[in-house]
Amino acid sequence: MIGLTGGIGSGKSTVAARLAAKGAIIIDADQIARDVVEPGTEALVKLVERFGSEVLAADGSLDRARLAELAFETDAARQDLEAITHPAIAAEFLTRLAACDPDAIVVHDVPLLAESKAKDPKRLPDYPGVIVVEAPLETRLRRLETRGVLRADAQRRIAQQASDEDRRALATWVIDNAGDLDALDAQIDRIWPEIVALAV
Secondary structure (H helix, E strand, O other), rough: OOOEOOOOOOHHHHHHHHHOOOOOOEHHHHHHHHHHOOOOHHHHHHHHHHHHHHEOOOOEEEHHHHHHHHHOOOOOHHHHHHHHHHHHHHHHHHHHHHHHOOOOOOEEEOOOOHHHHOOOOOOOOOOOOOOOOOEEEEEHHHHHHHHOHHHHHHHHHHHHHHOOHHOOOOOOOEEEEOOOOOHHHHHHHHHHHHHHHHHH
């Protein structure tokens, strides 16, 4: 299993899609985090028990913004949030990993890999290889603006994430995603045989 990470706006999702097109199975950490708190899940029930029904939207789904407000008020509240969600995320990750073909090339897409490793090195697997996707700051800001993110908000989000240097310290391969898709594909083509060799 290979790790994949990159800062917001770096184009990590595009790289994941290109790897999937080559046959890799992508396990998306963010998607798992969303799935384990869907209506009807045990984790959502526990979140409501701990933080109150105000964390629910009108349709019964999780109001993530409201949960964040409540959960990050104190360290104790944040720890309660993590005690509920982290085991559910870990269990779902293992379920999805077990469902993969043993011979498949699995890529674990973890946006906050560097941050998670710095906080709790045991929380994530020791990957035999890690792909780090990079792009210049201005390119990232422009991409986020096209998604409707205000520039000031985009700058704030980037500042809250790990630095390029922090991510590079974990990298087996660094992909420069400042160019077009042809340039991106050329880089992926170049490292793909190495990924295959490490993933098996």
